Amino acid sequence: MGPLSLLERVERAACVSIVALVGGMQVPGALAAGSELSTEPIPLKTEEELPKRTPPIIEIGPDFLGTGNIPKGFELPTGAVWTPALWIFGDLRTAFNYFDNGEDPKFLEWANRLDLFANLQLSGTERLLFGIQPLHDNRRFSGYIWKPDSNDGFQDELNLDITTLFFEGEFGEIFPNLDPEDTGSFDYGFSVGRQEIFFQEGMMFNDTIDSVGITRDTVIIPDASVDTRITGLFGWNDIDRNDNREDGDAWLVGLFTETDFRPTTTNLDVAYVNSSDNDEGGDGLYVGASATQRIGHWNTSFRANLSVALEGDSEAVSSGGLLFSEISITPPATDDVAYGNFFWAIDEYSSAARGELAGGPLGRVGILFAAVGLGNFGPALSNRTNEVFGGSLGYQMFFNDARTQIVFEVGGRRGTSAEIDDAAAVGARFQQAILDRFVFQIDGFASLQQNRDEGYGIRSELLVRF
Numbered sequence: 001m002g003p004l005s006l007l008e009r010v011e012r013a014a015c016v017s018i019v020a021l022v023g024g025m026q027v028p029g030a031l032a033a034g035s036e037l038s039t040e041p042i043p044l045k046t047e048e049e050l051p052k053r054t055p056p057i058i059e060i061g062p063d064f065l066g067t068g069n070i071p072k073g074f075e076l077p078t079g080a081v082w083t084p085a086l087w088i089f090g091d092l093r094t095a096f097n098y099f100d101n102g103e104d105p106k107f108l109e110w111a112n113r114l115d116l117f118a119n120l121q122l123s124g125t126e127r128l129l130f131g132i133q134p135l136h137d138n139r140r141f142s143g144y145i146w147k148p149d150s151n152d153g154f155q156d157e158l159n160l161d162i163t164t165l166f167f168e169g170e171f172g173e174i175f176p177n178l179d180p181e182d183t184g185s186f187d188y189g190f191s192v193g194r195q196e197i198f199f200q201e202g203m204m205f206n207d208t209i210d211s212v213g214i215t216r217d218t219v220i221i222p223d224a225s226v227d228t229r230i231t232g233l234f235g236w237n238d239i240d241r242n243d244n245r246e247d248g249d250a251w252l253v254g255l256f257t258e259t260d261f262r263p264t265t266t267n268l269d270v271a272y273v274n275s276s277d278n279d280e281g282g283d284g285l286y287v288g289a290s291a292t293q294r295i296g297h298w299n300t301s302f303r304a305n306l307s308v309a310l311e312g313d314s315e316a317v318s319s320g321g322l323l324f325s326e327i328s329i330t331p332p333a334t335d336d337v338a339y340g341n342f343f344w345a346i347d348e349y350s351s352a353a354r355g356e357l358a359g360g361p362l363g364r365v366g367i368l369f370a371a372v373g374l375g376n377f378g379p380a381l382s383n384r385t386n387e388v389f390g391g392s393l394g395y396q397m398f399f400n401d402a403r404t405q406i407v408f409e410v411g412g413r414r415g416t417s418a419e420i421d422d423a424a425a426v427g428a429r430f431q432q433a434i435l436d437r438f439v440f441q442i443d444g445f446a447s448l449q450q451n452r453d454e455g456y457g458i459r460s461e462l463l464v465r466f
Contacts, residue, residue, distance in 0.1 A: 054436045057466045061085030061121075079177035082122045090116035094143075095461035097377040102452035105148040111141040111375030117164065125173045125189075131164030138356050141375050163208060166193025189215040194238060197353065199256055199269050200288040203305050203322060203361045207353035209252075211235035231256040235353075239273070241316035242350035244358060247281040250274065252352065264293035271352045273317070283310040284317035286352040301326040305361075307350045320347035322361060322385050335398045341365045342391035349385040360384040366392035368411040368427045368445060377459050380411075380425040380445035387417045403433040421450035439463040 047067055056064055062071055062085045073083035092114050099107045114135045120128040135142040137157040145151050172179060172186035179186050192212040199205040212234050219228040233254040241247045254271035269288040275281030290303040303324040309317045323346070328339035343365060351361050359371030360383035368380040369392065381390075392411030398404070412424035427445035434440060440462055447455035 056087045056089035058086070058088035060087075076174075078175045079180075080123065080126075080174050082126070085121040087119045087121065088117070089119070090114060090466060092464040092466070093374050093461060095372075095374050095377075095459055097372075097375045097457075097459040099377045099457045099459075100455055101378060101457075102447070102449050102455040105150075107145075107376040108147040109145045109375050110143040111377075112136075112143050113141060113374050122169075123173065126167075126169035128167045129164055129195075130162070132160060133163045134158055134160060137161070139376075143375070162194065164194055164196075166191055166195040168192075168195075187217060189217060197233065197235070199254075200267065200290060200303060200305055201301075201364050202358065203303065203324065203364065204269060204271070204286055204288045204351055205254075205353050206351065206358040207240050207355040209235040209239055209353060210237035211252075226259055226261050228257060228259040233271075239353050240355050240358075241273075241275075241281060242318070242354055243315040244354050244356050245316070246356075247275050247277060247316060249277040250281055254352070264291050266291050273352050275316070281316045282312060282314050284308065284350065284352065285310060297329055299326075299328045305349060307352075309350070313348065316350070318348040318350045320345060320349035320385065322346070322349040324364070326364075335402070337396040338394070339366075339396070340391065340393050342389075343385075344389040345385035345387060347387060365390075366394055366409050366411055367407060367429050367443070368392055368409055368425050372443075372459070374461070377457060380427055380447050380455065380457060381413055381423055387420050388413050388415050390414055405429075405431050421452070423447060423449040425455070437465050439465070 050067070053063070053065055062083060064085070064087050071083050073081050075081050092112075094112045095110070097107060097109050097111060112135045113133065115131065115133055117129060117131040120130075122128070135157060137159050140155065140157045142155055142157045144154050168189070168191035171188040171190065172182075172184075175186070176182075178184070190213065194208060194210050195213075197205045197207055197209050197211060213231055215229060215231040217229045219230060220226075221228065231254075233252070233256065235252045235254075237251075239247055239250040239252060241250065250273055252271060252273040254269065256269045257267065259266050259268075267288070267290045269286075271286045273284045273286070275283060285308040286306065288303065288305040290301065292301040294300070303322075305322040305324075307318065307320055309319045313319060323344045324342070326339070326341050328337055330336065331338055341364070343362060345362075349361065354360070357371060357373040359379060362383035362385060363370040363379070365381075365383070369383045370379060371383065372378075390411065390413035392409050394407055394409035396405060396407045399406075407429040408426075409428070410424075410426050412422070413420075414422045425445050425447035427443070430442045432440045440460075442458070442460050444458040445456070449455060
């Protein structure tokens with residue numbers, strides 16, 4: 001697959017270590033040959049020997065990932081036992097960006113973003129999540145702009161708009177008295193409110209939508225070694241279409257499935273978006289299918305997505321297909337990742353919903369295609385899916401116990417019609433974890449583009465996680 005972020009890599013390593021230490025699971029021994037697992041169990045560690053916990057900025061009630069006894073809590077009339085805890089956490093991002101895509105305008109800016117959340121944890125399955133993004137409004141960010149001259153000066157985008165507010169839980173856990181022996185079929189998860197909807201790795205859905213979803217997990221097919229999860233979704237408001245703009249008249253329904261077979265995990269997703277605004281929106285039908293598996297030592301994922309504009313093409317919805325593949329491997333004797341991601345966009349594929357900062361469906365291809373989501377720094381290569389094929393090749397290296405990483409990537413796009421320009425780029429990313437809560441990052445790229453001048457970009461960012 002594509003490169004992991006530094007925080008994802010550190011958190012994944014930490015989780016594996018904690019599980020191994022606490023649960024006494026067997027992990028590869030220092031003297032084990034090849035990929036063979038050691039037969040010697042790891043002894044349990046004391047609390048003093050475990051990695052130190054990094055708490056959120058505010059904790060009221062039981063600690064997040066804390067140790068020790070669980071409080072008694074209180075019992076609801078339904079039989080559920082809730083142990084409330086309030087955790088407040090978030091990310092602060094501040095960056096200096098210079099972006100030149102080969103034509104005016106060029107951007108030189110200081111941009112800031114704060115994602116702040118309050119999580120009211122009621123039990124292991126029930127919670128209420130509230131979130132705001134007070135330093136930016138749509139595509140405008142608080143900070144300072146030097147270029148273009150027409151917009152120079154300080155930018156104040158302070159606001160208290162609610163960007164996340166949803167409740168999620170499981171019916172069987174809220175009403176355990178209905179099935180005290182846990183032999184029935186009450187294990188239905190649900191979530192309702194303003195929440196992130198993300199399917200087909202963001203190619204089909206990547207948006208925050210006022211919606212309700214119901215999930216039936218562990219659907220077992222008799223006499224077959226498969227496990228299926230089915231989710232039904234209805235969204236009624238705050239739907240951004242393929243042009244990253246809100247369609248106030250749109251609503252949607254979708255059915256999403258995930259099935260675990262022994263050799264592979266497959267997804268089959270179907271959605272319909274209805275809009276009475278035929279000038280800015282229009283109805284659309286969307287289908288996505290994928291398969292993710294290991295083939296020998298290779299990690300692979302293959303995806304096929306289809307969009308059908310039912311009332312004519314527009315920027316919000318258009319007809320087309322997207323074929324996508326991800327292939328990666330960890331070279332022997334390293335913790336590095338070598339990857340190749342490739343795509344073919346047939347006609348003009350469009351997503352069912354894309355957030356205002358999500359960019360186009362090709363952001364998954366690599367760091368040269370991904371939207372930054374902070375300021376006016378755009379991708380080195382367009383992430384739009386209109387009659388084009390291409391891909392990226394990259395190598396991600398880790399140092400200092402995965403606290404330092406460097407990614408090198410080359411990529412390109414080639415149009416399948418005369419109207420689409422060709423482009424190629426090279427780019428790099430450096431990330432360094434500092435203490436427990438900070439990550440410093442530098443990105444840079446250079447691009448060659450048909451019918452444009454050369455493009456360049458460089459940015460530095462400090463991420464504070466609290």
